[in-house]
Amino acid sequence: MAISVDSPETSRNLMQQQGYTFTFLSDPNADAIRRFDLVHAGQGEGGHDIARPAELLVDSTGTVRWVHLTENYWVRARPEQVLEVSKLLK
Amino acid sequence: MSLRRFNWPLWLGFLLSIVTFFSYFAVFIWYPVTRDFPWANLLLFLVAAVLLILGLRRAFASDRRSSKILGAIVTTLGALVIGFFLFAFFVGGRALPASKGAPLVGQKVPGFKLNDSNGQAVSLEDLLAKPINNSPPKGVLLIFYRGYW
Numbered sequence: 001m002a003i004s005v006d007s008p009e010t011s012r013n014l015m016q017q018q019g020y021t022f023t024f025l026s027d028p029n030a031d032a033i034r035r036f037d038l039v040h041a042g043q044g045e046g047g048h049d050i051a052r053p054a055e056l057l058v059d060s061t062g063t064v065r066w067v068h069l070t071e072n073y074w075v076r077a078r079p080e081q082v083l084e085v086s087k088l089l090k
Numbered sequence: 091m092s093l094r095r096f097n098w099p100l101w102l103g104f105l106l107s108i109v110t111f112f113s114y115f116a117v118f119i120w121y122p123v124t125r126d127f128p129w130a131n132l133l134l135f136l137v138a139a140v141l142l143i144l145g146l147r148r149a150f151a152s153d154r155r156s157s158k159i160l161g162a163i164v165t166t167l168g169a170l171v172i173g174f175f176l177f178a179f180f181v182g183g184r185a186l187p188a189s190k191g192a193p194l195v196g197q198k199v200p201g202f203k204l205n206d207s208n209g210q211a212v213s214l215e216d217l218l219a220k221p222i223n224n225s226p227p228k229g230v231l232l233i234f235y236r237g238y239w
Contacts, residue, residue: 004237011207025204032202037191051234059229072183075126089228
């Protein structure tokens with residue numbers, strides 16, 4: 001599941017362009033992003049708050065099993081990395 | 091301008107600095123080895139810098155004032171392109187909030203209910219309840235990203 005401040009329309013375009021089939025959630029005012037303390041203040045268009053890049057693996061009880069907060073936003077979690085830690089889910 | 095007089099190291103260095111700048115986004119960003127640390131771009135920038143310096147020396151060895159001015163301008167522009175990339179990657183990229191309050195391993199994540207790409211409200215519970223291949227999911231990966239604004 002991916003989450004950003006983008007509108008559902010923008011996410012739909014992105015999904016079509018890239019062929020993504022997983023869920024994209026739209027948090028235009030960064031409310032949920034703020035509750036996760038993952039806001040990057042004022043970095044969006046017109047000084048809006050956006051999400052900083054982050055990946056969290058959550059188990060079926062809603063508990064975090066793995067979290068990746070990059071130190072450089074050019075660098076994100078790699079698919080192999082996520083596949084490896086997904087073994088933590090039982 | 092005769093061919094012999096043409097300051098090719100200067101212009102080649104300048105061209106290479108620009109090509110290298112865009113090559114990160116056009117080519118190297120697609121491969122994890124060259125994306126996470128832009129060593130391919132750093133190597134190319136190094137070659138561009140050497141060419142620019144050679145070109146600048148050649149320009150200043152000339153007795154024509156216009157060659158010197160042109161050499162200084164082109165070298166400065168090339169250096170700015172290289173500097174901008176290095177700054178954006180190594181300084182700008184690291185300008186991230188600490189996110190000290192982000193959920194830690196072992197903690198429950200905050201609940202949410204947000205619209206998906208079809209405008210349907212989806213909660214964390216929904217994501218954890220929707221069967222995948224007829225069995226309940228073992229979990230869900232939450233990917234926060236900056237957005238395509």
